[in-house]
Amino acid sequence: MNDGKKPGSAKDSHYARLRRAHRDRKGAPSPNRTGTRPREQAVAPADGLVHLYGLHTVSAAIANPQRKIIRLLVTRNALARLDAGEPDALPFPVEITDPRTIDRIVGSEAVHQGVLAEAEPLTPKPLSALGETDLVVVLDQVTDPHNVGAILRTAVALGAGALITTARHSPSETGVLAKSASGALEHIDLIMVRNLAAGIEELHASGFTTLGLDSEGTEELEAALAGERIALVLGAEGKGLRHKTRETIHRLARLTVPGPIHSLNVSNAAAIALYAARGHLGRLR
Numbered sequence: 001m002n003d004g005k006k007p008g009s010a011k012d013s014h015y016a017r018l019r020r021a022h023r024d025r026k027g028a029p030s031p032n033r034t035g036t037r038p039r040e041q042a043v044a045p046a047d048g049l050v051h052l053y054g055l056h057t058v059s060a061a062i063a064n065p066q067r068k069i070i071r072l073l074v075t076r077n078a079l080a081r082l083d084a085g086e087p088d089a090l091p092f093p094v095e096i097t098d099p100r101t102i103d104r105i106v107g108s109e110a111v112h113q114g115v116l117a118e119a120e121p122l123t124p125k126p127l128s129a130l131g132e133t134d135l136v137v138v139l140d141q142v143t144d145p146h147n148v149g150a151i152l153r154t155a156v157a158l159g160a161g162a163l164i165t166t167a168r169h170s171p172s173e174t175g176v177l178a179k180s181a182s183g184a185l186e187h188i189d190l191i192m193v194r195n196l197a198a199g200i201e202e203l204h205a206s207g208f209t210t211l212g213l214d215s216e217g218t219e220e221l222e223a224a225l226a227g228e229r230i231a232l233v234l235g236a237e238g239k240g241l242r243h244k245t246r247e248t249i250h251r252l253a254r255l256t257v258p259g260p261i262h263s264l265n266v267s268n269a270a271a272i273a274l275y276a277a278r279g280h281l282g283r284l285r
Contacts, residue, residue: 021090032220042175043106051123051175052106053112055081060183062090063115067186068120073105078114078151121173122185124165125194127202131189133161134206134281137274138233140196140245141169142266149180150267151234156184158274164191164199164231199247203231210249211277212241213269215262217254224253225280233272237266 045051051068052061056080061067071093073081079096087094104115106265130136137155142148148171152163169178172190193199200210209227213234215217217224233249235241246252256270264272 005218012076014093016029024191036273042043043105043108043144045118045237048120049118050173050178051112051272052117052119052178053102053106053115053175054182055115056180056183057115057181057185058082058115058117059084060186061119061178064186070118070120072116072183073094073102074104075099075114079134081113082115103132106140110175111179125192127164127193127199129189130206132163133159134229135160135274136162136164136191136203136231137270138164138196138210140172140230140233140235141166142236143169143171143240144237144266145171145177146155146180147175147176147237147265147267149177149184150184151270152184152188154267154271156187156279157226160188160274162189162191164193164203166196167192167194179228196242197244200231200233200245200248204250209251210253211273212246212249213255213273214241214252215254217252219251219253220256221253221276224251225277226251228281229283230277230281232270234266234270234273 002044019262023048044050052058058072059082061069062072062082069092072090074094075098076096079087079094084090087096099112099114102112102114103110106112106116135158136152137160139148139151142151155163158223171187193202203210205229208231209223209228210231210233211224211227213232233241233245235245241249241252255264255272
């Protein structure tokens, strides 16, 4: 039945405009409910390189003669805060950019503070390169970058000379790890061994007392600390120290905590153990 409306009426034109608008919106990113721009996803660095970001992290990397930086992306404001000197005097290209450009590389969730260095990772050293330090940290398959970064930061603050890991199941150097370490990655020797048990035996031969942390340890941490050189051995959360590691170390110690929570994050446990170990070593002097 004819309702009296002719083709091309105002109503038809209205629907046609809606259909065209719908077609135009196809393929365009949809705004989220808060009206903010979509989150940027991190872009993987080129093969063999790492992205280092954050003022403390990049400043320490620039000051480290062992670190090779390929290029630096930095905002004008961050460059003034970085205190790295004139861009033309630096031994690598410096690109003045904006925060959005760095967001597109490291992801908008990364707290980059307006600075990003594209660099080669540090080369781990063999255990034979261990110097005269009296305190080291050994990681038994601890790989979470936030935990490892936090452990590195505390280790450097308390004067540990090396972080020892295995070639497999070891923490990869990433921007997340470096940012969590807040520059500490540039101030400590990274040592890699093929077999952890053999590496621990080598530490014994060098005069280290090896002390593993475990909730089922037979001694309290303070009572277990002994000797003039200490290696603290930490296992991954959940799994803890492997059976072979437990058999090889000198002592297995526990942290006694009086509160209702009886276990700690591995980086928090490391901080307490490092502080106690440094106190023990200090009393020997």
